[in-house]
Amino acid sequence: MGRKAFLKPTLLFSLLILLALFAFLSISPFKYDSDPDPTRFDIQEKRLNFDGDLGVKKVRVYMYDLPRKFTYGVIESYAKARDGDVLKLKYPGNQHPAEWYLFDDLNRPGSERVGSPVIRVKDPDKADLFYVPFFSSLSLVVNPIRPGGSVGPTVEYNDEVMQERLVEWLEDQVYWKRNNGWDHVFICQDPNALYKVVDRVKNGVLLVSDFGRLGRDQASLVKDVILPYSHRINTFKGDVGVENRKSLLFFMGNRYRKEGGKIRDMLFKLLENEKDIVIKHGAQSRESRRMATQGMHTSKFCLHPAGDTPSACRLFDAIVSLCVPVIISDYIELPFEEVIDYRKIALFVDSKSAVKPGYLVELLRSIKPERILEYQEEMKKVKHYYEYEDPDGTVNEIWRQVSSKLPLIKLMINRDKRLVKRELNEPDCSCLCSNQTGIYTTL
DSSP states (O other), rough: HHHHHHHHHHHHHHHHHHHHHHHHHOTTTTOSSSSSTTTTTHHHHHHBBBTTTTTOOOOHHHHHHOOGGHHHHHHHHHHHHTTTTTTTOOOOOOOOOHHHHHHHHHSSSSGTTTOOOOESSSSGOOOOOOOOEOOOOHHHSSSSOTTTTHHHHHHOOOOHHHHHHHHHHHHHHHHHHTTTTTTTEEESSSTTTTTTTHHHTTSEEEEESOSTTOOTTTTTTOEEEEOOOOOOOOOSSSSSSSTTOOOEEOOOOOOOOGGGTTHHHHHHHHTTTTTEEEEOOOSSSSSHHHHHHHHHHHHHEEEEEEEESOOOOHHHHHHHHTTTEEEEEEOOTTTTTTTTGGGGEEOOOOHHHOOOOHHHHHHHHHHOOHHHHHHHHHHHHHHHGTTTTTTTTTTHHHHHHTTTTTTHHHHHHHHHHOOOOOOOSOOTTSSSSSTEEEEEEEH
Protein backbone atom coordinates (compact mmCIF):
# COMPACT_ATOMS: atom_id res chain seq x y z
CA MET A 1 0.00 0.00 0.00
CA GLY A 2 2.83 2.32 0.85
CA ARG A 3 4.31 1.90 -2.61
CA LYS A 4 1.01 2.77 -4.36
CA ALA A 5 0.51 5.82 -2.15
CA PHE A 6 3.98 7.06 -3.16
CA LEU A 7 3.39 6.67 -6.91
CA LYS A 8 0.10 8.58 -7.11
CA PRO A 9 1.40 11.94 -5.82
CA THR A 10 4.48 11.62 -8.00
CA LEU A 11 2.44 11.18 -11.19
CA LEU A 12 0.14 14.00 -10.18
CA PHE A 13 3.14 16.25 -9.52
CA SER A 14 4.60 15.43 -12.93
CA LEU A 15 1.34 16.31 -14.67
CA LEU A 16 1.18 19.62 -12.83
CA ILE A 17 4.73 20.48 -13.96
CA LEU A 18 3.87 19.71 -17.60
CA LEU A 19 0.73 21.87 -17.41
CA ALA A 20 2.70 24.72 -15.88
CA LEU A 21 5.37 24.48 -18.56
CA PHE A 22 2.73 24.51 -21.31
CA ALA A 23 1.11 27.59 -19.80
CA PHE A 24 4.48 29.36 -19.57
CA LEU A 25 5.27 28.71 -23.22
CA SER A 26 1.81 29.90 -24.23
CA ILE A 27 2.34 33.31 -22.66
CA SER A 28 6.05 33.61 -23.56
CA PRO A 29 7.01 37.20 -24.51
CA PHE A 30 8.67 35.87 -27.71
CA LYS A 31 5.29 34.90 -29.14
CA TYR A 32 4.62 37.10 -32.21
CA ASP A 33 1.14 38.49 -32.71
CA SER A 34 -0.53 41.66 -33.90
CA ASP A 35 -0.22 43.46 -30.57
CA PRO A 36 0.89 47.02 -31.43
CA ASP A 37 2.77 47.39 -28.13
CA PRO A 38 6.03 49.16 -29.20
CA THR A 39 7.99 47.57 -26.36
CA ARG A 40 7.40 44.06 -27.68
CA PHE A 41 10.52 42.40 -29.14
CA ASP A 42 10.34 42.48 -32.94
CA ILE A 43 12.01 39.42 -34.43
CA GLN A 44 11.89 40.74 -38.00
CA GLU A 45 13.56 44.00 -36.99
CA LYS A 46 16.33 42.05 -35.31
CA ARG A 47 16.88 40.06 -38.48
CA LEU A 48 17.15 43.18 -40.61
CA ASN A 49 19.47 45.03 -38.24
CA PHE A 50 21.90 42.25 -37.41
CA ASP A 51 24.11 39.98 -39.47
CA GLY A 52 22.71 36.54 -38.82
CA ASP A 53 26.08 34.79 -39.12
CA LEU A 54 28.21 37.13 -37.04
CA GLY A 55 25.68 38.74 -34.73
CA VAL A 56 27.08 42.15 -35.69
CA LYS A 57 24.80 45.16 -35.88
CA LYS A 58 24.49 46.42 -39.44
CA VAL A 59 25.51 49.92 -40.43
CA ARG A 60 22.45 52.10 -40.93
CA VAL A 61 22.37 54.10 -44.16
CA TYR A 62 20.03 56.95 -44.95
CA MET A 63 19.71 57.63 -48.69
CA TYR A 64 18.81 61.22 -49.48
CA ASP A 65 15.63 61.71 -51.44
CA LEU A 66 17.36 64.03 -53.89
CA PRO A 67 15.42 66.23 -56.29
CA ARG A 68 14.56 64.10 -59.30
CA LYS A 69 16.88 66.00 -61.65
CA PHE A 70 19.90 64.42 -59.92
CA THR A 71 18.78 60.82 -60.44
CA TYR A 72 16.07 59.82 -62.93
CA GLY A 73 16.32 63.25 -64.52
CA VAL A 74 19.92 62.53 -65.57
CA ILE A 75 18.76 59.33 -67.30
CA GLU A 76 16.01 61.28 -69.10
CA SER A 77 18.49 63.92 -70.29
CA TYR A 78 20.85 61.22 -71.52
CA ALA A 79 18.04 59.53 -73.47
CA LYS A 80 16.83 62.84 -74.96
CA ALA A 81 20.32 63.63 -76.22
CA ARG A 82 20.26 60.36 -78.16
CA ASP A 83 16.62 60.39 -79.31
CA GLY A 84 15.94 57.60 -76.81
CA ASP A 85 12.73 56.55 -75.08
CA VAL A 86 12.48 58.76 -71.99
CA LEU A 87 9.51 56.80 -70.65
CA LYS A 88 11.45 53.59 -69.97
CA LEU A 89 14.05 55.28 -67.73
CA LYS A 90 16.57 52.53 -68.37
CA TYR A 91 20.06 53.23 -67.09
CA PRO A 92 22.38 52.88 -70.12
CA GLY A 93 25.07 50.21 -70.26
CA ASN A 94 28.56 51.54 -69.58
CA GLN A 95 31.62 50.77 -67.49
CA HIS A 96 30.54 53.01 -64.58
CA PRO A 97 27.22 51.46 -63.47
CA ALA A 98 27.86 51.32 -59.71
CA GLU A 99 25.80 54.48 -59.09
CA TRP A 100 22.73 52.75 -60.52
CA TYR A 101 23.26 49.43 -58.75
CA LEU A 102 23.73 51.04 -55.33
CA PHE A 103 20.69 53.25 -55.84
CA ASP A 104 18.59 50.30 -56.98
CA ASP A 105 19.82 48.16 -54.10
CA LEU A 106 18.79 50.66 -51.44
CA ASN A 107 15.39 51.04 -53.08
CA ARG A 108 14.60 47.33 -52.75
CA PRO A 109 12.38 46.17 -49.87
CA GLY A 110 14.24 45.29 -46.70
CA SER A 111 13.06 41.69 -46.94
CA GLU A 112 15.08 41.35 -50.17
CA ARG A 113 18.23 42.76 -48.54
CA VAL A 114 18.63 40.37 -45.61
CA GLY A 115 22.16 39.41 -46.71
CA SER A 116 23.28 43.01 -47.18
CA PRO A 117 25.96 44.45 -44.84
CA VAL A 118 23.90 47.64 -44.44
CA ILE A 119 20.31 48.46 -43.66
CA ARG A 120 18.49 51.44 -45.12
CA VAL A 121 16.72 53.62 -42.57
CA LYS A 122 14.03 56.16 -43.36
CA ASP A 123 14.71 58.27 -40.25
CA PRO A 124 17.93 60.29 -40.70
CA ASP A 125 18.30 60.62 -36.93
CA LYS A 126 18.94 56.87 -36.79
CA ALA A 127 21.53 56.85 -39.57
CA ASP A 128 25.23 56.09 -39.25
CA LEU A 129 25.94 57.17 -42.83
CA PHE A 130 24.24 59.32 -45.46
CA TYR A 131 24.32 58.21 -49.09
CA VAL A 132 24.12 60.88 -51.83
CA PRO A 133 22.76 59.09 -54.94
CA PHE A 134 23.63 61.63 -57.64
CA PHE A 135 24.33 59.87 -60.97
CA SER A 136 27.60 61.78 -61.34
CA SER A 137 29.25 59.53 -63.95
CA LEU A 138 26.24 59.53 -66.26
CA SER A 139 25.82 63.27 -65.79
CA LEU A 140 29.33 63.74 -67.13
CA VAL A 141 28.45 62.17 -70.50
CA VAL A 142 24.84 63.30 -71.01
CA ASN A 143 25.83 65.44 -73.98
CA PRO A 144 27.35 63.10 -76.60
CA ILE A 145 30.63 63.95 -78.28
CA ARG A 146 29.83 64.66 -81.92
CA PRO A 147 32.16 64.86 -84.92
CA GLY A 148 32.75 68.40 -86.12
CA GLY A 149 29.85 69.80 -88.12
CA SER A 150 27.42 66.98 -87.29
CA VAL A 151 23.87 67.79 -86.27
CA GLY A 152 21.97 66.09 -83.49
CA PRO A 153 19.44 66.70 -80.72
CA THR A 154 20.02 69.80 -78.64
CA VAL A 155 19.95 69.19 -74.90
CA GLU A 156 20.10 72.00 -72.38
CA TYR A 157 22.22 70.18 -69.85
CA ASN A 158 25.37 71.26 -68.07
CA ASP A 159 27.19 68.82 -65.80
CA GLU A 160 29.19 71.53 -64.01
CA VAL A 161 25.99 73.38 -63.16
CA MET A 162 24.44 70.16 -61.87
CA GLN A 163 27.43 69.55 -59.63
CA GLU A 164 27.19 73.05 -58.21
CA ARG A 165 23.46 72.75 -57.58
CA LEU A 166 23.91 69.40 -55.88
CA VAL A 167 26.40 70.80 -53.38
CA GLU A 168 24.29 73.91 -52.82
CA TRP A 169 21.31 71.66 -52.03
CA LEU A 170 23.44 69.49 -49.77
CA GLU A 171 24.93 72.41 -47.86
CA ASP A 172 21.39 73.43 -46.87
CA GLN A 173 20.77 70.06 -45.21
CA VAL A 174 21.04 69.91 -41.42
CA TYR A 175 22.73 66.51 -41.49
CA TRP A 176 25.48 67.77 -43.75
CA LYS A 177 26.15 70.72 -41.49
CA ARG A 178 26.06 68.62 -38.33
CA ASN A 179 29.32 66.74 -38.98
CA ASN A 180 30.88 68.74 -41.81
CA GLY A 181 30.14 65.98 -44.30
CA TRP A 182 32.38 63.31 -42.74
CA ASP A 183 29.52 60.78 -42.54
CA HIS A 184 28.37 61.25 -46.15
CA VAL A 185 29.06 58.87 -49.05
CA PHE A 186 29.47 60.05 -52.65
CA ILE A 187 29.88 57.99 -55.78
CA CYS A 188 32.12 59.37 -58.52
CA GLN A 189 33.24 56.29 -60.41
CA ASP A 190 34.24 58.00 -63.65
CA PRO A 191 37.66 59.63 -63.10
CA ASN A 192 36.19 63.06 -63.97
CA ALA A 193 32.92 62.77 -62.05
CA LEU A 194 32.33 65.56 -59.47
CA TYR A 195 35.63 67.15 -60.54
CA LYS A 196 34.18 70.65 -60.16
CA VAL A 197 33.10 70.22 -56.54
CA VAL A 198 35.37 67.49 -55.19
CA ASP A 199 37.10 69.95 -52.83
CA ARG A 200 33.74 70.71 -51.23
CA VAL A 201 32.80 67.06 -50.65
CA LYS A 202 36.22 65.51 -49.98
CA ASN A 203 35.49 64.96 -46.28
CA GLY A 204 33.00 62.27 -47.26
CA VAL A 205 33.66 58.70 -48.33
CA LEU A 206 34.34 58.80 -52.08
CA LEU A 207 33.51 55.73 -54.15
CA VAL A 208 36.01 55.87 -57.01
CA SER A 209 37.65 53.58 -59.55
CA ASP A 210 41.15 54.96 -58.97
CA PHE A 211 43.00 58.03 -57.73
CA GLY A 212 44.37 59.01 -61.13
CA ARG A 213 42.90 62.53 -61.13
CA LEU A 214 42.45 63.17 -57.41
CA GLY A 215 44.84 65.11 -55.21
CA ARG A 216 46.58 63.85 -52.09
CA ASP A 217 44.32 65.97 -49.90
CA GLN A 218 41.15 64.82 -51.70
CA ALA A 219 41.21 61.02 -51.60
CA SER A 220 43.03 58.13 -49.98
CA LEU A 221 42.86 54.42 -49.24
CA VAL A 222 42.13 55.20 -45.60
CA LYS A 223 38.80 56.95 -46.08
CA ASP A 224 37.64 56.02 -49.60
CA VAL A 225 36.63 52.85 -51.46
CA ILE A 226 37.98 51.60 -54.78
CA LEU A 227 35.25 50.21 -57.06
CA PRO A 228 35.64 47.79 -59.95
CA TYR A 229 34.58 48.90 -63.39
CA SER A 230 31.82 46.80 -64.87
CA HIS A 231 33.23 44.21 -67.24
CA ARG A 232 32.06 44.87 -70.79
CA ILE A 233 32.49 41.40 -72.29
CA ASN A 234 30.68 38.17 -71.49
CA THR A 235 31.85 36.03 -68.57
CA PHE A 236 33.69 32.85 -69.58
CA LYS A 237 31.41 29.89 -68.83
CA GLY A 238 33.92 27.10 -69.33
CA ASP A 239 36.29 25.44 -66.90
CA VAL A 240 39.95 26.13 -66.21
CA GLY A 241 42.44 24.93 -68.80
CA VAL A 242 45.08 26.02 -71.29
CA GLU A 243 44.42 23.61 -74.17
CA ASN A 244 41.96 25.91 -75.93
CA ARG A 245 43.88 29.08 -75.14
CA LYS A 246 46.17 29.18 -78.16
CA SER A 247 47.32 32.79 -77.82
CA LEU A 248 49.99 33.60 -75.27
CA LEU A 249 48.99 37.24 -74.76
CA PHE A 250 46.03 39.37 -75.89
CA PHE A 251 45.37 43.10 -75.96
CA MET A 252 42.79 45.15 -77.81
CA GLY A 253 42.32 48.86 -77.18
CA ASN A 254 43.46 52.34 -78.09
CA ARG A 255 47.14 52.40 -78.98
CA TYR A 256 47.57 56.11 -78.40
CA ARG A 257 46.56 57.66 -75.09
CA LYS A 258 47.47 60.78 -73.15
CA GLU A 259 50.64 61.19 -71.11
CA GLY A 260 49.72 58.49 -68.57
CA GLY A 261 49.23 55.92 -71.31
CA LYS A 262 52.29 56.56 -73.50
CA ILE A 263 53.64 53.13 -72.58
CA ARG A 264 51.01 51.56 -74.83
CA ASP A 265 52.66 52.69 -78.05
CA MET A 266 56.01 51.36 -76.81
CA LEU A 267 54.45 47.97 -76.03
CA PHE A 268 52.81 47.83 -79.46
CA LYS A 269 56.20 48.30 -81.11
CA LEU A 270 57.72 45.55 -78.99
CA LEU A 271 54.96 42.97 -79.29
CA GLU A 272 53.00 43.39 -82.51
CA ASN A 273 55.29 41.08 -84.53
CA GLU A 274 55.65 38.35 -81.93
CA LYS A 275 54.08 35.00 -82.77
CA ASP A 276 51.11 33.81 -80.64
CA ILE A 277 50.64 37.37 -79.33
CA VAL A 278 47.57 39.31 -80.42
CA ILE A 279 47.79 43.07 -79.93
CA LYS A 280 45.30 45.25 -81.81
CA HIS A 281 44.25 48.87 -81.94
CA GLY A 282 40.50 49.28 -81.48
CA ALA A 283 37.93 51.69 -80.08
CA GLN A 284 34.78 50.86 -78.13
CA SER A 285 32.08 49.31 -80.31
CA ARG A 286 29.85 46.24 -80.39
CA GLU A 287 32.15 44.55 -82.90
CA SER A 288 35.23 45.39 -80.81
CA ARG A 289 33.61 43.81 -77.75
CA ARG A 290 32.82 40.68 -79.74
CA MET A 291 36.42 40.41 -80.92
CA ALA A 292 37.73 41.14 -77.42
CA THR A 293 35.51 38.42 -75.96
CA GLN A 294 36.86 35.90 -78.44
CA GLY A 295 40.44 37.01 -77.85
CA MET A 296 40.30 36.98 -74.04
CA HIS A 297 38.51 33.63 -73.90
CA THR A 298 41.22 32.00 -76.02
CA SER A 299 44.34 33.57 -74.48
CA LYS A 300 46.45 32.60 -71.49
CA PHE A 301 47.41 36.16 -70.53
CA CYS A 302 45.71 39.53 -71.08
CA LEU A 303 47.71 42.75 -71.13
CA HIS A 304 46.57 45.63 -68.93
CA PRO A 305 48.76 48.70 -69.52
CA ALA A 306 47.96 52.09 -68.04
CA GLY A 307 45.76 54.36 -70.16
CA ASP A 308 44.53 57.87 -69.46
CA THR A 309 44.10 56.62 -65.89
CA PRO A 310 45.82 53.74 -64.04
CA SER A 311 42.87 51.30 -64.35
CA ALA A 312 40.11 50.41 -66.82
CA CYS A 313 37.34 47.88 -67.37
CA ARG A 314 39.79 45.72 -69.39
CA LEU A 315 41.25 44.36 -66.14
CA PHE A 316 37.88 43.03 -65.03
CA ASP A 317 37.10 41.75 -68.53
CA ALA A 318 40.24 39.63 -68.17
CA ILE A 319 39.36 38.28 -64.72
CA VAL A 320 35.87 37.11 -65.71
CA SER A 321 37.47 35.59 -68.83
CA LEU A 322 39.94 33.57 -66.69
CA CYS A 323 42.67 35.26 -68.71
CA VAL A 324 45.56 36.05 -66.36
CA PRO A 325 45.96 39.86 -66.23
CA VAL A 326 49.44 41.25 -66.86
CA ILE A 327 49.28 44.62 -65.13
CA ILE A 328 51.72 47.30 -66.27
CA SER A 329 50.54 50.31 -64.32
CA ASP A 330 52.82 51.70 -61.64
CA TYR A 331 50.20 53.66 -59.66
CA ILE A 332 47.18 51.40 -59.91
CA GLU A 333 44.86 50.87 -56.95
CA LEU A 334 42.67 47.77 -56.95
CA PRO A 335 39.23 47.10 -55.48
CA PHE A 336 38.56 44.95 -52.43
CA GLU A 337 42.17 44.22 -51.51
CA GLU A 338 41.03 43.42 -47.96
CA VAL A 339 39.57 40.18 -49.31
CA ILE A 340 41.47 39.58 -52.58
CA ASP A 341 45.19 38.84 -52.91
CA TYR A 342 45.85 40.02 -56.46
CA ARG A 343 49.22 38.27 -56.59
CA LYS A 344 47.23 35.04 -56.85
CA ILE A 345 45.26 36.16 -59.91
CA ALA A 346 47.55 38.58 -61.79
CA LEU A 347 51.12 39.34 -62.82
CA PHE A 348 52.55 42.77 -61.97
CA VAL A 349 55.35 44.18 -64.12
CA ASP A 350 56.86 47.61 -63.57
CA SER A 351 56.85 49.92 -66.58
CA LYS A 352 60.63 50.20 -66.82
CA SER A 353 61.06 46.42 -67.11
CA ALA A 354 58.08 45.93 -69.40
CA VAL A 355 59.56 48.05 -72.19
CA LYS A 356 62.91 46.26 -72.24
CA PRO A 357 63.15 44.30 -75.52
CA GLY A 358 62.31 40.66 -74.97
CA TYR A 359 61.66 40.96 -71.22
CA LEU A 360 57.88 40.54 -71.18
CA VAL A 361 57.76 37.76 -73.77
CA GLU A 362 60.48 35.78 -72.00
CA LEU A 363 58.72 36.18 -68.67
CA LEU A 364 55.37 34.91 -69.96
CA ARG A 365 56.88 31.98 -71.86
CA SER A 366 58.64 30.85 -68.68
CA ILE A 367 55.39 30.38 -66.76
CA LYS A 368 54.38 26.73 -66.73
CA PRO A 369 50.82 25.55 -67.55
CA GLU A 370 50.38 24.32 -63.96
CA ARG A 371 50.94 27.85 -62.68
CA ILE A 372 48.46 29.28 -65.18
CA LEU A 373 45.86 26.79 -63.91
CA GLU A 374 46.48 28.01 -60.36
CA TYR A 375 45.81 31.60 -61.48
CA GLN A 376 42.61 30.50 -63.19
CA GLU A 377 41.36 28.57 -60.16
CA GLU A 378 41.83 31.65 -57.99
CA MET A 379 40.04 33.86 -60.53
CA LYS A 380 37.07 31.49 -60.45
CA LYS A 381 36.91 31.88 -56.67
CA VAL A 382 36.85 35.67 -56.68
CA LYS A 383 35.15 36.64 -59.94
CA HIS A 384 31.77 37.10 -58.22
CA TYR A 385 33.25 40.23 -56.61
CA TYR A 386 33.20 41.79 -60.10
CA GLU A 387 29.61 40.83 -60.96
CA TYR A 388 27.27 43.72 -60.17
CA GLU A 389 24.18 41.57 -60.63
CA ASP A 390 25.36 38.74 -58.36
CA PRO A 391 23.21 38.70 -55.16
CA ASP A 392 26.40 38.54 -53.07
CA GLY A 393 28.68 40.18 -55.60
CA THR A 394 29.99 43.68 -56.18
CA VAL A 395 27.21 45.67 -54.52
CA ASN A 396 27.38 43.83 -51.21
CA GLU A 397 31.16 44.05 -51.14
CA ILE A 398 31.01 47.81 -51.77
CA TRP A 399 28.70 48.17 -48.78
CA ARG A 400 31.02 46.01 -46.67
CA GLN A 401 33.93 48.26 -47.56
CA VAL A 402 31.91 51.40 -46.82
CA SER A 403 30.79 49.94 -43.47
CA SER A 404 34.41 49.31 -42.49
CA LYS A 405 35.06 53.08 -42.66
CA LEU A 406 32.62 53.90 -39.86
CA PRO A 407 35.14 53.83 -36.94
CA LEU A 408 37.42 56.23 -38.82
CA ILE A 409 34.46 58.46 -39.67
CA LYS A 410 33.49 58.69 -36.00
CA LEU A 411 37.10 59.44 -35.12
CA MET A 412 37.28 62.26 -37.66
CA ILE A 413 33.95 63.73 -36.57
CA ASN A 414 35.12 63.95 -32.94
CA ARG A 415 38.60 65.13 -33.93
CA ASP A 416 37.22 67.79 -36.25
CA LYS A 417 35.05 69.25 -33.49
CA ARG A 418 37.86 69.60 -30.94
CA LEU A 419 40.59 70.97 -33.22
CA VAL A 420 41.53 74.60 -32.82
CA LYS A 421 40.99 76.31 -36.14
CA ARG A 422 44.23 77.60 -37.58
CA GLU A 423 45.72 78.80 -40.82
CA LEU A 424 47.71 76.12 -42.64
CA ASN A 425 50.43 76.66 -45.22
CA GLU A 426 49.52 73.36 -46.88
CA PRO A 427 46.53 70.99 -46.81
CA ASP A 428 46.02 68.99 -43.61
CA CYS A 429 46.37 65.36 -44.72
CA SER A 430 47.03 63.94 -41.27
CA CYS A 431 43.97 61.71 -41.46
CA LEU A 432 44.89 60.29 -44.84
CA CYS A 433 47.52 58.26 -46.58
CA SER A 434 48.93 59.53 -49.82
CA ASN A 435 47.19 58.21 -52.90
CA GLN A 436 50.44 58.70 -54.76
CA THR A 437 53.03 56.91 -52.63
CA GLY A 438 51.05 54.82 -50.17
CA ILE A 439 53.03 56.32 -47.26
CA TYR A 440 50.96 56.70 -44.10
CA THR A 441 51.21 59.72 -41.87
CA THR A 442 50.30 59.80 -38.20
CA LEU A 443 47.36 61.47 -36.57
